[in-house]
Amino acid sequence: MINKLNDKIKKTNAPIVVGLDPMLNYLPKHLLDAGIKKHGESLEAVSDAIFEYNKAIVDATYDLIPAVKPQVAMYEQFGLPGLEAYKKTIDYCHEKDLVVIGDVKRGDIGSTSAAYATAHVGKVTVGGKTFRPFDEDFATVNPYLGSDGINPFVDVCKEEKRGLFILVKTSNPSSGEFQDKLIETEDGKKIPLYEYVGAMVDKWGADCMGDEFSYIGAVVGATYPEMGKVLRNIMPKSYILVPGYGAQGGKGVDLVNFFNKDGLGAIVNSSRGIIAAYTKDQYKDKGITEQNFADASRLAVIDMVEDISSALKNR
Amino acid sequence: MINKLNDKIKKTNAPIVVGLDPMLNYLPKHLLDAGIKKHGESLEAVSDAIFEYNKAIVDATYDLIPAVKPQVAMYEQFGLPGLEAYKKTIDYCHEKDLVVIGDVKRGDIGSTSAAYATAHVGKVTVGGKTFRPFDEDFATVNPYLGSDGINPFVDVCKEEKRGLFILVKTSNPSSGEFQDKLIETEDGKKIPLYEYVGAMVDKWGADCMGDEFSYIGAVVGATYPEMGKVLRNIMPKSYILVPGYGAQGGKGVDLVNFFNKDGLGAIVNSSRGIIAAYTKDQYKDKGITEQNFADASRLAVIDMVEDISSALKNR
Numbered sequence: 300m301i302n303k304l305n306d307k308i309k310k311t312n313a314p315i316v317v318g319l320d321p322m323l324n325y326l327p328k329h330l331l332d333a334g335i336k337k338h339g340e341s342l343e344a345v346s347d348a349i350f351e352y353n354k355a356i357v358d359a360t361y362d363l364i365p366a367v368k369p370q371v372a373m374y375e376q377f378g379l380p381g382l383e384a385y386k387k388t389i390d391y392c393h394e395k396d397l398v399v400i401g402d403v404k405r406g407d408i409g410s411t412s413a414a415y416a417t418a419h420v421g422k423v424t425v426g427g428k429t430f431r432p433f434d435e436d437f438a439t440v441n442p443y444l445g446s447d448g449i450n451p452f453v454d455v456c457k458e459e460k461r462g463l464f465i466l467v468k469t470s471n472p473s474s475g476e477f478q479d480k481l482i483e484t485e486d487g488k489k490i491p492l493y494e495y496v497g498a499m500v501d502k503w504g505a506d507c508m509g510d511e512f513s514y515i516g517a518v519v520g521a522t523y524p525e526m527g528k529v530l531r532n533i534m535p536k537s538y539i540l541v542p543g544y545g546a547q548g549g550k551g552v553d554l555v556n557f558f559n560k561d562g563l564g565a566i567v568n569s570s571r572g573i574i575a576a577y578t579k580d581q582y583k584d585k586g587i588t589e590q591n592f593a594d595a596s597r598l599a600v601i602d603m604v605e606d607i608s609s610a611l612k613n614r
Numbered sequence: 615m616i617n618k619l620n621d622k623i624k625k626t627n628a629p630i631v632v633g634l635d636p637m638l639n640y641l642p643k644h645l646l647d648a649g650i651k652k653h654g655e656s657l658e659a660v661s662d663a664i665f666e667y668n669k670a671i672v673d674a675t676y677d678l679i680p681a682v683k684p685q686v687a688m689y690e691q692f693g694l695p696g697l698e699a700y701k702k703t704i705d706y707c708h709e710k711d712l713v714v715i716g717d718v719k720r721g722d723i724g725s726t727s728a729a730y731a732t733a734h735v736g737k738v739t740v741g742g743k744t745f746r747p748f749d750e751d752f753a754t755v756n757p758y759l760g761s762d763g764i765n766p767f768v769d770v771c772k773e774e775k776r777g778l779f780i781l782v783k784t785s786n787p788s789s790g791e792f793q794d795k796l797i798e799t800e801d802g803k804k805i806p807l808y809e810y811v812g813a814m815v816d817k818w819g820a821d822c823m824g825d826e827f828s829y830i831g832a833v834v835g836a837t838y839p840e841m842g843k844v845l846r847n848i849m850p851k852s853y854i855l856v857p858g859y860g861a862q863g864g865k866g867v868d869l870v871n872f873f874n875k876d877g878l879g880a881i882v883n884s885s886r887g888i889i890a891a892y893t894k895d896q897y898k899d900k901g902i903t904e905q906n907f908a909d910a911s912r913l914a915v916i917d918m919v920e921d922i923s924s925a926l927k928n929r
Contacts, residue, residue, distance in 0.1 A: 322725065323738075340741035372722055372729035376738055378747030379698055386694060404722055406756060407687055408786040410637065414687035423638075423691055426655035432693030441721060443758040444784050445791035469759050471723040476760035476814070477807065480797035492792065492807070499791070 300436045300461050301514035301538065304398045305563065307365030313604045314558070316400060316540070317360060317596075318570025319388060320370040321349045325575040327589045346380035352592075353388045356574055357395055359593035360600050366398035368540075368568055389434055400540065401435030404466065408447045416455035420462075437462045439518060439540070442496050449503055453515065457507060462514030465500050467530060468493040470520025470543030493526065497533040504537050512538050512564065521553055521567065528556040531564070539565045544603070545572030551610035562611050573599045615751045615776050616824035616831075616853065619713045620878065622680035628919045629877070631715060631855070632675060632911075633885025634703060635685040636664045640890040642904045661695035667907075668703045671889055672710055674908035675915050681713035683855075683883055704749055715855065716750030719781065723762045731770035735777075752777045754833060754855070757811050764818055768830065772822060777829030780815050782845060783808040785835025785858030808841065812848040819852050827853050827879065836868055836882065843871040846879070854880045859918070860887030866925035877926050888914045 308314050323345065330351050334344035357367065374385035392399050405415040417423050419438040422431045440452055440463050452463055468478055478493040497517060504513030513536045519527050521543035531539065539557045544550075544567050557565035576582055576599035577592035587595040623629050638660065645666050649659035672682065689700035707714050720730040732738050734753040737746045755767055755778050767778055783793055793808040812832060819828030828851045834842050836858035846854065854872050859865075859882050872880035891897055891914035892907035902910040 320726070335741060340743040342738075342740065342745055342747070345740055370722075370726055370729075372720070372726045372733065375733040376729040376747060378733070378745065379694065379701060381733075381747070382697060383694055404720070404756075405687070406721075407685075407719055408784065408789075411635070411685055411687045414685075414691040418687065418690040418693070418696075423657075425638075425657065425660055426650060428655040430657055430693065432657070432691060432696070441719075441756050441758055443756055443781060443792060444786060445788035445793070447786040447788040466758060469723065471759060471762040473760035473762040474723075477758060477811065478760070480795075480807065480810070482795035482797055482807070492795065492797070495795070496792065 300398065301509035301512050301516075303436075304365060304538070304566070305509070305512055307398060308563065308566065311363060311365050312608070313364055313600070314562070314566050314607060315364060315600070315603055316366040316368045316566050316568045317356070317364055317573050317600065318368045318370060318402070318568045319353050319356070319574065320373045320570040321352055321574070322373060325571070325578070326352055327577070327592050329590065342377045342380040345377050346384040349374070349377070349381070349384040350387050352574075353384075354391055355593040356596045357392060357397070359597045360573070361395040361397055363597070363600050363604070364397070366400055366566065367392050368400040368402050370402040370570070386433060393434070398437070399435045400437040400439070400464065401433060402439050403435075404439050404441050406441030406444055406448050408444050409451065412448050413451035413455070416452045420452070420459055421455040422459070435461075437464060437516075439464045439466065441466050442499070446499075453503055453507060456514060460514070462516060464516040464518050464538070464540040465496070465503070467497045467500060467517040468519045468523055468526050470522045474520065494529065494533060497530045500537055501534040504534070508536065512536055516540055518542065519557065521557075522548055524553040524556045531557060531559070535559075541565055541567045545569045551606035554607055555610050555614040558611060567607060569599075569603055572603065615713065616827050616829040619680060619751075619853070619881070620824070620827055622713060623878065623881065626678060626680050627923070628679055628915070629873070629881050629922060630679060630915070630918055631681040631683045631881050631883045632671070632679055632888050632915065633683045633685060633717070633883045634668050634671070634889065635688045635885040636667055636889070637688060640886070640893070641667055642892070642907050644905065657692045657695040660692050661699040664689070664692070664696070664699040665702050667889075668699075669706055670908040671911045672707060672712070674912045675888075676710040676712055678912070678915050678919070679712070681715055681881065682707050683715040683717050685717040685885070701748060708749070713752070714750045715752040715754070715779065716748060717754050718750075719754050719756050721756030721759055721763050723759050724766065727763050728766035728770070731767045735767070735774055736770040737774070750776075752779060752831070754779045754781065756781050757814070761814075768818055768822060771829055775829070777831060779831040779833050779853070779855040780811070780818070782812045782815060782832040783834045783838055783841050785837045789835065809844065809848060812845045815852055816849045819849070823851065827851055831855055833857065834872065836872075837863055839868040839871045846872060846874070850874075856880055856882045860884045866921035869922055870925050870929040873926060882922060884914075884918055887918065
């Protein structure tokens with residue numbers, strides 16, 4: 300699956316991923332009204348509206364992008380109907396041949412981690428039949444519980460040729476509270492915890508190589524470009540999934556450190572900046588309304604790719 | 615909700631929580647057969663079997679225990695039908711007036727953490743109607759992302775009078791890989807990361823007090839009793855949720871350190887040891903078969919309470 304992701308990035312020339320994170324206040328009113336007309340004021344109404352919203356954005360952008368990253372929390376907050384929209388969105392993105400990164404940030408130990416791996420990148424057998432519960436191509440994973448938590452995910456990924464992005468340095472302002480703390484390594488060196496986790500990602504990934512890259516990648520926030528530079532060197536074979544572009548403050552020029560010399564090895568996420576582009580003044584001048592919201596998403600994808608491409612050219 | 619948990623522990627004299635973690639290989643054959651007869655070989659068949667399994671165990675134990683802790687991964691691995699069994703289990707436990715701890719180990723930042731909090735301990739409004747998506751009383755949370763990740767959960771808990779258990783020191787063998795690393799604090803002291811996280815839990819919890827305890831608690835594994843002693847002192851107002859008893863190797867005598875002098879302040883989880891008690895030789899002698907599996911769960915609860923009570927008496 301890492302080969303597919305890498306190939307699609309080369310073909311589209313777009314090292315970006317569209318974050319399908321539907322907040323209630325982004326949903327165009329006509330979609331929510333249609334849901335309520337069908338199901339009444341209910342979670343099912345929101346679920347329908349979310350799927351229609353995602354579908355329109357995917358239809359408007361799928362030829363330009365390699366991948367999408369639905370954030371499961373944004374679906375989970377609407378209970379079972381919300382998660383039904385999550386699953387329908389994943390299935391629809393597969394139909395469009397997009398790589399699907401499930402931003403689930405799961406993490407537990409032993410058989411529990413194995414169960415999460417089954418849920419998101421694995422399969423389960425009942426009697427003579429096999430099912431893929433959520434069927435993402437990649438899942439994001441939290442490393443706080445150590446190797447016991449990661450290994451069951453890695454085992455499933457090896458079998459299924461799917462992949463992980465492990466949280467190393469997150470994009471939020473307080474990510475340093477624990478992640479930046481200086482620790483002593485086994486050989487007496489003092490390094491920040493995120494570097495140590497990065498070295499573990501490199502180790503976990505060494506045994507999971509695709510053609511050019513490992514299918515065990517890392518999450519490093521766009522908001523920390525200097526740390527990105529260091530981590531790029533620590534994990535040369537890992538794709539870096541970079542959140543924090545746009546709304547969280549990351550800019551194209553901040554991103555060059557996350558890429559290898561050949562412009563590969565990183566994939567930058569934007570959620571709000573693309574899916575809620577129709578609310579921005581810059582697109583209102585171009586004939587965008589709430590009705591044709593998805594056209595704004597297409598314009599925002601083109602602008603984002605241009606921003607990153609020119610930063611990579613000028614580095 | 616922390617007051618309810620504390621009161622129920624006093625009333626039942628049982629500082630324990632039953633982990634409702636249904637693995638496919640624990641499910642008695644007659645329950646799975648009944649599910650398959652109704653739905654064919656499908657995730658829906660497993661979902662039905664899981665709910666019937668949980669219901670029987672709850673019916674056999676609810677008068678003896680204060681709380682249950684369903685592990686969401688074990689449901690998520692069966693996709694949407696699995697999560698339907700999760701929700702039905704929670705609703706049924708509420709009917710029996712049990713405190714429900716959702717072992718979800720979620721953790722993200724900002725609006726995403728807020729969405730997880732909404733999903734598990736909060737509510738969402740659609741038009742004029744309000745829904746509680748999963749409706750747990752407590753949720754477990756991962757701290758790796760720092761305060762930005764925890765604060766949105768705390769905000770929802772304050773409003774809803776529900777609570778959290780934040781991962782501090784987990785029960786697994788490799789938990790030390792990151793959690794035990796010595797870090798330097800702001801004032802130049804060297805302490806293990808888990809102590810630093812424990813101090814943060816105490817800080818987050820100070821503003822969230824119930825009558826005797828904070829509704830912001832911590833997870834500390836039974837397998838690390840000495841660390842439990844230290845953490846008990848660092849977080850005097852936090853309930854400690856203690857996994858790792860039984861199957862993972864923790865014994866009654868290891869647990870005394872997690873409790874305050876008055877025998878309160880900790881709640882010990884057992885999953886396999888109770889829900890799969892029917893597979894143990896020690897209960898087969900007492901007329902237990904796969905058919906009356908839930909009777910074995912009742913016997914196992916009584917044995918576990920006795921083990922912990924006598925350890926607390928003899929300390």
